[in-house]
Amino acid sequence: MSTSRAVSPPRPFSSPEHEAYVTLQRLATRLRDETEALLKTGGLSVTQFNVLRILRGSGREGLTCGEIGGRLINKDPDVTRLLDRLEKLGLVERARSEHDRRVVLTHLSPEGRALLGRFDAPLAELHRRQFAHLPPERLGALLGLLYEAAAPPTAEEGSPG
Template sequence: MSISPPQAEAASTLEHQVYLSLQRLAADLGHQTAEVLKGSGLSLAQFNVLRILRGAGEDGLTCGEIGGRLITRDSDVTRLLDRLEKQALVTRVRSTQDRRVVLSSITPKGRDLLADLDAPLSTLHRAQLGALGPQKLRQVLALLDEVAAASRQVG
């Protein structure tokens, strides 16, 4: 898989070339991840919601909190939660402190599904990125952190 820009884009700025390369790479990595998830019946967005809820612990999160933590912003988190609830992967309950607040939590079935996906996804990520080795991976993370910080200043 090459992420080098085509010749037609050679005249664009270096920043634009890097941007396009990152977009192509993200799309390729996402497609490969979606293939692993396909057997579980989860979309990437649904998987991310479950991953977020697993990390949140027993207290659960509101729809807004989940939306704020998603990798790709999905304006319809409620729809994602509806589908996950129909599959018995999440539960939703009203807060006892404020009845207007609905908290979503991952169910044991949802935890088991994620546990079943942990090893195949870890294998995929090693295949995708492992050739770089730990030192280069840390460098990539540091560079991406710098880009993210700069990006937050813009928008």
């Protein structure tokens, strides 16, 4: 008499959470690759572009190296070197704060602002194409789910047992 049991085919994921994680990683990688290809036409990396957008959003005040690093999407351990490269390219300018000479503030240069502006429409079009298959209500639902998933867990949700 055989003792073999029916065996289910192996599941590719150990849990729905694992499947969600892998699916999000694959999507993020694809979206990033497409964005990198576009930015490469202007000689920029995604991180450099992120710095320029952060500086454009900061207005005329400028930001310290630490403030820029804290706002980066992809953390860079050497923001100073990143800013050095952008300064050599003429895309950012650094100057000591008028209020505290110990503080160095980075500003978007006119050349940096112009380069960033040249990407506004092509990047918006890329994002439209990337999500064109989702009707507006589905895209809104996706955004809601992503914001909900990105929220830190409460003490009750995060506590074991």
